[in-house]
Amino acid sequence: MGETYRSSGVDIAAGEEAVQRIKEHVRSTFRPEAIGDIGGFGGLFDFARHGYKKPVLVSTTDGVGTKAYVAAAAGRFNTIGIDLVAMCVDDLVCQGAEPLFMLDYISVQRLDPERIEQLVVGIVEGCRQAGCALIGGEMAEHPGGEPDDEFELVGFAVGVVERSRLITGAEVRPGDTLIGLPSPGLRCNGYSLARRLYFEVAKRGLDDPAWEGSSHSVADELLLPSVIYAPAIKAMLAKVEARSIAHITGGGIGGNLARVLPEKVDAVVDRSTWEQPPVFAELQRIGDVADEEMVKVFNLGLGMVVIVRDKDATKAIDLLRTGGHRAVVVGEIEKGDGQVRLVGEPDLADGT
Secondary structure, three states, X not given: OOOXXXXXXXXXXXXXXXXXXXXXHHHOOOOOOEEOOOOOOOOEEOHHHOOOOOXXXXXXXXXXXXXXXXXXXXXXXXOHHHHHHHXXXXXXXXXXXXXXXXXXXXXXXXXXXXXXXXXXXXXXXXXXXXXXEEEEEEEEEOOOOOOOOOEEEEEEEEEXXXXXXXXXXXXXXXXXXXXXEEOOOOXXXXXXXXXXXXXXXXXXXXXXXOOOOOOOEHHHHHOOOOOOOHHHHHHHHOOOOOOEXXXXXXXXXXXHHHHHOOOOEEEEEEHHHOEEOHHHHHHHXXXXXXXXXXXXXXXXXXEEEEEEOHHHHXXXXXXXXXXXXXXXXXXXXXXXXXXXXXXXXXXXXXXX
16 A cells, blocks of 8 residues: 555544534634635635724734643643634734634644644634634644644734724823733743743743742643733723723833834833732742843733823723723823833732
């Protein structure tokens, strides 16, 4: 018998089984605008249902980075899809866009239908939280590369905003208020450093306590799903104008907030105004990491920063809290040249 595709490491039957396993999960995310079913050559979305006068489509793409390595090592695949959705839709909402639909791309060394189903279950849960449809995707089997349990997970999202309500940051003025939305963990950023600190420097295993006295493990902490902020922010935007919004991802608070500021203002962020989760202090302690480096790499407990007029701050906070987030004032806008200044000492959470 001659060589086959399967003998080279690609199992077509496993791929077909995986598609059958995920169909109902994917269908559960469909909005009324979704047309057809999965399995075609493209995802279909009936945009004509929207009543926008001058719609602007906003698109984003992102992945989960080396957080995927932690999921693979721990054998936990059912929540990291939430992280993927968060990374994409929370970028969209920074420009005021409503997330409409997503597509995903899953690359594996060996296609295990059950593992694929778990990955998609997480993506589906993220789409449900975000209110967007998962209308397509791709699974690719790439044998002969990394270990069998490792994978690559990336996504692409599209949203829409009325042109007159597009958020650009151009209207930010001195006296505006910064509102922070807490993030209980690392989200998807800084994992190359976090993994090095926990596993190489501290020599801890996935099942070891995340820090002394912690009730949960290193794996629990590092695989904590990212919060999805988009629905609460969209609900707030229906009643309060946001001058600018920053998603705090790679580059930390300063790097991301600077992206959404005009040149003639500075953002002053007071680190004492929110509670910093204990994982950050633990990582800093393990590696004797300089505070300047921590600020550049990690979110330090803030997942989003929303800039509003000072007179709208109380209403915005109330709406964001109604949406399930412990929003707090974290700073203000001053005259300047587009810089972000972090002041104050961090409020360190009790890690017990």
